[in-house]
Amino acid sequence: MFQDDITVAVFDNEWQLNQDNGRYLLIFSDQPIVYHDETTPVVRISAAFRTNELRGKLQVSLVEKAISNATCQFDLWKFNHDTDYLTAVETMIDARISDGHVDSRFKSRWLEREQRGISVFEKGIAIPHVVNEKDTPEILLQVGVYDQPIKYLDRTVQMIFLIGTPNNLDQELGQVLTQIYDLVFLASNNVNIYDRLIDYNVDANLLQIAEGI
Numbered sequence: 001m002f003q004d005d006i007t008v009a010v011f012d013n014e015w016q017l018n019q020d021n022g023r024y025l026l027i028f029s030d031q032p033i034v035y036h037d038e039t040t041p042v043v044r045i046s047a048a049f050r051t052n053e054l055r056g057k058l059q060v061s062l063v064e065k066a067i068s069n070a071t072c073q074f075d076l077w078k079f080n081h082d083t084d085y086l087t088a089v090e091t092m093i094d095a096r097i098s099d100g101h102v103d104s105r106f107k108s109r110w111l112e113r114e115q116r117g118i119s120v121f122e123k124g125i126a127i128p129h130v131v132n133e134k135d136t137p138e139i140l141l142q143v144g145v146y147d148q149p150i151k152y153l154d155r156t157v158q159m160i161f162l163i164g165t166p167n168n169l170d171q172e173l174g175q176v177l178t179q180i181y182d183l184v185f186l187a188s189n190n191v192n193i194y195d196r197l198i199d200y201n202v203d204a205n206l207l208q209i210a211e212g213i
Helices: 014-019 051-068 085-098 106-116 171-189 191-198 206-210
Strands: 027-029 042-044 072-079 129-132 139-152 155-166
Touching: 051 072, 051 171, 051 206, 072 085, 085 106, 085 139, 085 155, 106 129, 139 171, 139 191, 155 171, 155 191, 171 191, 191 206
Parallel strands: 027 042, 072 139, 129 155
Antiparallel strands: 139 155
């Protein structure tokens, strides 16, 4: 059962599929195939009934689509365990201030929020989140991963999800924000996704973290 309208296209073989100019959210196949659009995951029919696997691939796919549509500004940083948590977050924010994706006071608002309450949760995941006053129709998702867990105050950190949201969320950006939080919770509950983020290949797209789940 699907809540939204779904259009289904059927192809007899891999060649016909790749000749089609449509853009698809998911492709189901009974055998391994190669599809020209790497942002669209190919799901084996045998996996369609494994709910967790299908849900995981779909959640990652939705965020990847948002990245390709420029409604999500994504980047992933890797940090050595010698870098403390505050420095890592500052490094990511400074880069986004420099390239104009967030406003100049973004970092000071984050520090104020950090002083009011720690943003580190279970399983070594930190979710610092800040309002972005820059007038850009996008959600910022900066992921930072450590080569090994570090300590911040009395908690353990290995993965940082820095999220920046615009002042006014329209319906589309609200959906993207929900999809991003779904991805964060997916990573916290799926060890394969978690490990693939730590070993992330920055030259490949986000769908790499859903391979093999």
